[in-house]
Amino acid sequence: MAEETVASKSMNLRMTVYAALFTALIIIGGYISVPLPVGPVPIVLADFFVMVTGLFLGFKWGLASVALYLFLGILGLPVFAGGRSGLAVLFGPTGGFLLGYLLLAASAGLLAGKGRPSIARILMALLTGNLLLYGAGLPWLKAVTNLSWAGTLAAGLIPFIPGVIIKITVALILARTFLPRFRERLVSS
Amino acid sequence: MTLFHYIHKDTVLHRMDGRLKLAALLFFGLAAGFSSEFHDYLVAFSVLFCALLLARLPVAALLKEMGFFGVLILIVMVVNAFTIPGEPIPNSPFAGISQQGVITGLRFAGRLLMVLLLSVVVTGTTPLARFRDAVEWYLRPFPFLPAARVATMFNLTFLLLPVILDNFKEIMAAQNSRCVQLRKNPVKRLKYLVFPLLDQTLRRADEIAYAMEARGYSEVRTRATFKSTKTDWLMLAISLLVFLFVLF
Amino acid sequence: MALLETEDLTHVFPDGTVAIEGINLKVNAGEFLVIAGPNGSGKTVFARHLNGLLRPTRGRVLLDGEPISKDLIGARKKVGLVFQNPESQIVGQTVAEDVAFGPENLNLPADQVATVVEESLAAVGLSRFVTRSPHALSGGEKRKLAIAGILAMNPKIIVFDEPFTGLDYPGVVQVLKEILRLHKNGHTILLITHELEKVLAHAGRLVIMHGGRLVEDGKPETVISRVENYGLRMPLREGEKVGSLTWLK
Numbered sequence: 001m002a003e004e005t006v007a008s009k010s011m012n013l014r015m016t017v018y019a020a021l022f023t024a025l026i027i028i029g030g031y032i033s034v035p036l037p038v039g040p041v042p043i044v045l046a047d048f049f050v051m052v053t054g055l056f057l058g059f060k061w062g063l064a065s066v067a068l069y070l071f072l073g074i075l076g077l078p079v080f081a082g083g084r085s086g087l088a089v090l091f092g093p094t095g096g097f098l099l100g101y102l103l104l105a106a107s108a109g110l111l112a113g114k115g116r117p118s119i120a121r122i123l124m125a126l127l128t129g130n131l132l133l134y135g136a137g138l139p140w141l142k143a144v145t146n147l148s149w150a151g152t153l154a155a156g157l158i159p160f161i162p163g164v165i166i167k168i169t170v171a172l173i174l175a176r177t178f179l180p181r182f183r184e185r186l187v188s189s
Numbered sequence: 190m191t192l193f194h195y196i197h198k199d200t201v202l203h204r205m206d207g208r209l210k211l212a213a214l215l216f217f218g219l220a221a222g223f224s225s226e227f228h229d230y231l232v233a234f235s236v237l238f239c240a241l242l243l244a245r246l247p248v249a250a251l252l253k254e255m256g257f258f259g260v261l262i263l264i265v266m267v268v269n270a271f272t273i274p275g276e277p278i279p280n281s282p283f284a285g286i287s288q289q290g291v292i293t294g295l296r297f298a299g300r301l302l303m304v305l306l307l308s309v310v311v312t313g314t315t316p317l318a319r320f321r322d323a324v325e326w327y328l329r330p331f332p333f334l335p336a337a338r339v340a341t342m343f344n345l346t347f348l349l350l351p352v353i354l355d356n357f358k359e360i361m362a363a364q365n366s367r368c369v370q371l372r373k374n375p376v377k378r379l380k381y382l383v384f385p386l387l388d389q390t391l392r393r394a395d396e397i398a399y400a401m402e403a404r405g406y407s408e409v410r411t412r413a414t415f416k417s418t419k420t421d422w423l424m425l426a427i428s429l430l431v432f433l434f435v436l437f
Numbered sequence: 438m439a440l441l442e443t444e445d446l447t448h449v450f451p452d453g454t455v456a457i458e459g460i461n462l463k464v465n466a467g468e469f470l471v472i473a474g475p476n477g478s479g480k481t482v483f484a485r486h487l488n489g490l491l492r493p494t495r496g497r498v499l500l501d502g503e504p505i506s507k508d509l510i511g512a513r514k515k516v517g518l519v520f521q522n523p524e525s526q527i528v529g530q531t532v533a534e535d536v537a538f539g540p541e542n543l544n545l546p547a548d549q550v551a552t553v554v555e556e557s558l559a560a561v562g563l564s565r566f567v568t569r570s571p572h573a574l575s576g577g578e579k580r581k582l583a584i585a586g587i588l589a590m591n592p593k594i595i596v597f598d599e600p601f602t603g604l605d606y607p608g609v610v611q612v613l614k615e616i617l618r619l620h621k622n623g624h625t626i627l628l629i630t631h632e633l634e635k636v637l638a639h640a641g642r643l644v645i646m647h648g649g650r651l652v653e654d655g656k657p658e659t660v661i662s663r664v665e666n667y668g669l670r671m672p673l674r675e676g677e678k679v680g681s682l683t684w685l686k
Binding site for chain 2: 010012013014016017018019020021023024025027028031032048052064068071072075076077078082083084085086087088089091092166167169170173174177178182185
C-alpha cells in the first residue's frame, strides 16, 4: 500500500475523532443553558461551540460535526438545549436556529481560511456566521409563533446580543491561542 | 451517575432488536412532540412507565438524578405562566399569571419530561454498540454517506460525553475554589472555563485517535448480526399506536 | 535475525525539535527489555514508531527483517501497544465491546470475534466483567482490559508505555503479574518506565534513553550503576542486588 493512502486514512480517523468530540462539546454546551424570562429561546453555549467547531475543523468536518448533532436530536436523544430532542423541536419555534447552526459552522469554517489565522478574517467569519444563524432563526421563530416583528426581535434577538458579543470575543481569543498550534499538529502527523 | 447510562439486565427491552428499537424511539419522540391534550399525556406516560418497570431500571435512583432537569422544567413552567398573555386566574395569589400561560407551561413541561423518560428507557436498556449498529444499518443504503464513519462518530460522541462532562465539572470546581465568581468580566470567565476544556478535549482526541489506529481501525469491519422476535415487533406496534393516538 | 530492529530511527517535529535521533536497537524473540529514561527523553515517541503510528523522519523499523511501512496493518497486529493513559484507549461502552474493537477492525466473522473476546478476557482474568462499563473498573483492571484488547489481535511483541503510572500498590502488583505471565507465555516484552524499582528484577536487558538518544544498552546489573548520569534515581542501596528490584514478594 502506498504511504499516501495510509497517511490520508490516519488523517481521516483523526478528523472523525475530532468531529465526534466537538459534537459532544456542542451537546454539553446545550446542557449548561439558562432559560431567560423573555421568550422561548434559552441562552446556551451550544452556539459558541458550533463557532469553535467551524473554526477548528473547517468547512467539511465542521459541517459533519453539526450534522451529527442534529441527527442525534432527530433520533430522539436529548441533545438539544435543556435536554430536548425530536423532530418536533426542529419544527418548533427554535428550529430555525438549530438549522442555522449548520450555516454558522459552515461559514466559520469556510471564511476563516486555512493557513495562518488572521484576527480580521476570523472575526468576519464569525460575524457572517452569526448573521446567517439569526437570518435563519428569526423568520422561522416569527412564522411558528405568529409574533409581530417587534415581538420576534424582543424574544429572539435583543436579549442575546450581549451574549453573542461575549461568545464571539472568546472564540476569537481561543482561535488565536490554539488554532496555529492545532493546525501545525494536524500537518505533522 | 446512572442517568443515560446503559444498565445491564436481561429483559425483553434489553434484548430488543436495535433496528426496531430505533424506529420505536422515533415514533415515541414524535408522539412527545405532538402531545397537547391531557389524554395524550396520560396514554404516553402510562406506556413509558410500563416500559420503565418492564426494563427493571432503578427508578428511584434515576428520578433523583433527574433533579437537574426538574429545576429546568420548573423554570420553563414559571416563565411561561408569567409571560404568556391571557385570562388572569381568579383569586390567584400571584399577580400576572395567566390561565393560558399555565397550560402552555404544563404542556411544555410534559413534553420535556416525556423525552427525558424516553431517553432514560432507551439508553438504559440499549448497549451503545447495538445502537450504533442499528444506525449504521439504516444509513447503509444511502449513497455517498459513509455509514461506518457516522457509526464510529456516534459511538465516540456518546462514549465520551460523560467523560467530557465530568471534566467540565472538575474544571468548574477548580475555578470556583479559586474564586472565579469574583471576576466581573464575563469574557474572562467564559475564557477560563473554555480554554482548559478545549485543551484537554483536543489532547484526549489525539490519544484516542492514536489508540484506535494502534488497534488497526478500519471502516471495513465486522458487520453486526440482527435478529428480531415477535415481541420486538409488538413493542414497535405499541409505539406506533401511541403516536397515532396522539396525532389524531 | 532479530524479531524487531530499528535502524538509525530519527524523528524531528515540524517546529524543529528533535524527539529521537539515530536509535539502533535489536530485540530478539522472547526478550524482556526495560527501556528507561527521564520525562522528555523520547521514550513514547520511540514506542509509537514500533507499530507505525508515527513515521520516522529518517531511518526505519524492521519486523522479522521486513520494513513495517510495507505492511502497517500487519505491524499493528504483531506489535501491541499499551498506552500510558488507559482511559484514552477505551473505545467500548462495555468491557466486551472494547475488546471486540480490534478483531472487528480485522473484519473477522462475528462468531469468531465473540470467541476471541472471550479468550482474551479469560486470559487476563476479567471474564466476570464482560457487561461492565470500563470506566467502572479499577486502575489495575483498566490496564488489564487494555492488555486484553491487544491480546485479541494476537501480537508477538507487547510494548508497555509507563504501565505503572497512577496505580496503587495492588494495581501495580496485578499488572506486573500479568506482564510476567505474558512473557512466560512467549510474548516479547518491551517495557518503558522510569520506575525501575518496580520491575527491573524481571528484565533481561536494560536500555536507557536520554535526550532522544539511546545511551546505554546492556545487562541490568552493569547498566544500573550508571543510571544517575541520566536523570534517573539509583534504585539500589548499598549492598542490594538488581534481583531485589520488584514489587512482587
